[in-house]
Amino acid sequence: MEYPLSLALVDFLPVIAMAVGVALLVPYARHPAVAAGGWLTVLGGALKAVWKLIMAIRGPDLVWLAEAQFFLLGIGFTLMAWALLGTGSGRRPPAWAFAGFALLGVAAAIAVMDTWPMLIVTTVSATLVGIRLLLLSRRAGAAAAVYLFGFNLLGTYVMGLLASRPEQTIALQWAEEILNTLNWSAFALGVWLLTRTKSPVAHSRRFTWSR
Template identity: 80%
Template sequence: MDYPISLALVDFLPVTAMAIGVVLLIPYARHPAVATGGALIVLGGALKAVWKLIVALDGPDLVWLSESQFFLLGTGYTLMAWALLAIGPGRRPPPWAFAGFALLGAAAAIAVRDTWPMLIVTTVSATLVGIRLLLLARRAGATRAVYLFGFTLFGTYTMGFLGSRPEQTLTLQWIEESLNTLTWSAFALGVWTLARTTVRQEDRRSP
């Protein structure tokens, strides 16, 4: 379909919100894989937004910009899921299991010459990230963050449902972009709320 420039520019809003959330999550998690995974996720979203803008400006259809997001998002979410599950008390998940899951998805995508295997990797890993953050917020007593992360999960799955519809009308595209912006804004606000609540708890415990 033809993307209006206004719609293409709006696509940078959720990427910006996503980046803010990742920046806030890095000092909270204190795990290097969060920074690496978050950078890949933001890069994947940014490349898709750039692709839309190029198309809206009647430029060439650089398919690799659009399709690369699946490999970046899948890898990024898998890294972030492993990192978030590794923080805090409890048994550490084996890194080889997460690496193998991402590599298997990438190999399958290359073998079938389609991106759907990496879409599965992205969906599973993004779900783990969302649930883990929700549980961390619940453990910290950050009730508002629990609801925000719950909305992030709801928005993510709703976006997947809307994006899979065969007829992507302009109205539907605007609905999707608006929901995507709200979803990642909720993510950023949820991370900020969780981090602030954790800092306050640490301050109370300190002498």
């Protein structure tokens, strides 16, 4: 498909919004897995945007740039989900279970030579991240953030439905880009509102993977 340059440039807006949200979330959560996972997701979105920009200016079709997104998002959201599930309590589910889930997705994607297994990993892990942030917001009394994370969750599923349509017209892709920008802007604003409350990690000055 030929992408207009304007559409390719707009694809960077949700990446920027996601980066802002991650930058705010990292010092709030105070766990290295949130930082690692968050920036992997940003990198995944950035690579996809770069691929679309190259296509728009009639450059080579570097398919790996687009497909890398699925692996980076899947692993990134899984890391974030595991870390955030223990934010505020320090009690996290077994790390091996989340690592195994992500690795199973990678292995399945390689075996079937398709990215849909990583899409499943991304969807499940992103859902856990969204629900956890929503619950943290409700506990902190950040009512507006609750609605923003709820919108982000709903938008994620709507984006999946739109992106799965076989007929990807330019008009449909404009709708997807606008929704995706709103979706991650809501995430960034929700994180900002949440971080204005007291951090759930009491006086932690040190990153430890065991926490």
